[in-house]
Amino acid sequence: MDASAYHFLVDRMLGRLIAWLRIFGYDTKSALDMEPTPDEDTRLIDIAKAEGRILISRDRALIERAKKAGVQTVLVSSDDVREQLEKLMESYRLDIDPNMTRCTVCNATLREATEEDIEKLKNSEEVPEHLLNDKRTLWVCEKCGKAYWQGSHWRNILKTAEQVRNSQKPAK
Template identity: 35%
Template sequence: MPPRPPAEPRFAADAMLGRLARWLRVLGWDTFFDATVHDPELVRRADAEDRVLLTRDRHLLRALAPRRHIEIRHDAPLAQLVQVVRVLDPPPPAELFLRCTVCNGVLSAPVDLDQARPLLPLGLRHDPPTPVRACPDCGRLYWPGSHVRRMRDALVRSLPGWLDAAGREGSAGANR
């Protein structure tokens, strides 16, 4: 069955699509990714959790027949992301960088700078960036560093016009 456009997209990405999974998380979309999960378990989980399975593996699609899937046809992660957005046509997120790009956890509200300061790199402790958010699942800290601007620019170049309302200042991006 072709994927339907979800209000809140939820995905499961196969082992070949780790970088795509990170970009989907940058957009704030719940994306299961674990390179150690075997294909039958990945399909079972995607179907049980009503996730769109993302894969480049045609054999997986034929043999395991996931209910909702997109066969990814590009090599470059941003081209893969563009394909997903074009196929599903979801609304752009209101804000970027709300999920941990590593473990998919939902980032906390801004944390107290006095608590975050000792965990920040030495160069940022004197004048810490704001906001600093934490992943409650893996403990990583996120803040708006220069990479956030570069990632936002890459998204705007890849998806011109689509992100106009998303990713306003104050979004925290992955740093640690």
């Protein structure tokens, strides 16, 4: 299913899952982006409800409260991100093809880098020089400016996506 169909809110215990959902193009808010407060669970429920987000957590009490408030939820128990994705896919038909559409850091949209962006990146140490010189496609976050490219890590991303796809059970 198109990544625009689902919007997620993930608690602070699932940092790696947040990045992976963003790699797959899903609008994923994170409790890690908020200041911790004593009423964080209530805030998460309120945000999920107001924005129509699916709340993902390892906290059973939070999930039960959210369900009672009418929020769609997924309770995950594994520490392994592949197993977390598999659990999520039991309830939702996710498209897990990695793409360059969302920043893994801030969740904003990415755009293909312009010549002006490339010139700015040449003055930083964020992107290896050979990537800037060989005209490889780069993407830049619209909000935080982080640069992305399909480097050697991309093979690992594709491999993980394939493993999750191969283990997929039909969504309910």
